[in-house]
Amino acid sequence: MRGARLHPLYFLALAACLASAWTLGREWEALMAPPAGGGVLLRAQSSGDEEEEEEAAEEQEYTSRARHTEKGTAQRIYKEGGELKAQYHFINFNKDRVSVNFGMKEPAYRKYLAGYGYADFELSGLRAWRETARGATWKKTYAESGKAAAERAIAAVDLEYETRLRALLRARGLALRAGNLVECDMPVIVKRNVEMLKPLALAFSRIAAERRWSEENLIGGVLSMVQTAIRYKIPPTVEDGLHTGGLLPPARTLLSGWGDCDTKTGLLASILGNWKGIRMVGIAVPGHYLMAIRRLPGKGDIFVRYEGLEYVLVEPAGPAWLDPGTVGQATTALLAGKDGYRVEPFF
Structure with missing residues (x-):
């Protein structure tokens, strides 16, 4: 039997097809990957061999x-x-x-x-309380126990402020998120x-x-x-x-x-x-x-x-x-x- 001769253009076409198939495969994998930052949709x-019906609407x-x-x-x-x-x-x-x-x-x-x-005046009032409390707490604690104790007391005031802020927002159907x-x-x-x-x-x-x-x-x-x-x-x-x-x-x-x-x-x-x-x-x-x-x-x-x-x-x-x-x-x-x-x- 006489063998078939393969023209060089055949190999070029074959290489192009393989490259195209590889690219399509990569794109399909990307489409099938689960979304970042959330669950899988x-x-x-x-089930079985039942064919899916096409929706016209x-x-x-x-x-x-x-x-x-x-x-x-x-x-x-x-x-x-x-x-x-x-x-x-x-x-x-x-x-x-x-x-x-x-x-x-x-x-x-x-x-x-x-x-x-919530209204702006409500948050302004809460911030005013924090500043007043910080000043009074620093002055009293620093005089009685020194700088380190005063810094801890100030941190406690800040924590109380954030707790009150979150409670206010939660009571109004809101939440404080990151940033x-x-x-x-x-x-x-x-x-x-x-x-x-x-x-x-x-x-x-x-x-x-x-x-x-x-x-x-x-x-x-x-x-x-x-x-x-x-x-x-x-x-x-x-x-x-x-x-x-x-x-x-x-x-x-x-x-x-x-x-x-x-x-x-x-x-x-x-x-x-x-x-x-x-x-x-x-x-x-x-x-x-x-x-x-x-x-x-x-x-x-x-x-x-x-x-x-x-x-x-x-x-x-x-x-x-x-x-x-x-x-x-x-x-x-x-x-x-x-x-x-x-x-x-x-x-």
Whole structure:
């Protein structure tokens, strides 16, 4: 048999193909690597040889600029007889049309709002106390016990100042982070508002019982309201001289009819917290906040693992109508980004 001659160009082409394959392999490894600074983002796969169904609907992403409103949703915010009231109409994921109401008397509402945010004069007063205490402590301790003892006493004053500062912020739903950054303490806000939103949770329970909803439909009903009936709008970080942390507390969200991603997450978790069997965590990524619910992920659900358990992601921000296990494209990119995500347990 006559042997085939290999032209030199053949070897050049072969080398180019091998180099291309090596490059693609490196890129694929990079894509599969877990994000730095956070856990691993996972998507549930089908079992056995079952083929995945292709979704025809385009995945929507949350955005503060969106004016989209799901069909069948409406809200009415009004005042009646000294009581602030809100009424919401929306459609659950199972296509049920739902209406719920929430209200608070004005004095109770004013007292409620006083528990959030802080004014500059409060921190100024705390700093003034520290300076006065430092001066008096140094003078007294130095005279009695010398310089070393006075320095230790000053350190104790500084520690007391930080303790008082953190206590003040925590009482207002805020937390002091590294670099003296003040931000919302979502677990504290959620736990504090569970009882406040119990009447609304009971309303959902009655609807669920009447319509024989499963737990999935119950969660979906609350999520649908938060996503679609409450408008997306970013709160100011300072309002009427009050530093808010850029968040509306849950009851105010309901009685205002709007909120952003962390505001809506706080509202959703505070309502769901009334059912003891539901375990939740907050998910913080740069510039965005969402949550996850403890349950076994279904096919295609996006989830994270926390302390060895699966938590299915939930996107409360809206205005997109996304059921549990589905998040927007922008959120997916943030979760898989180099900064990763931070998990904050609620319940």
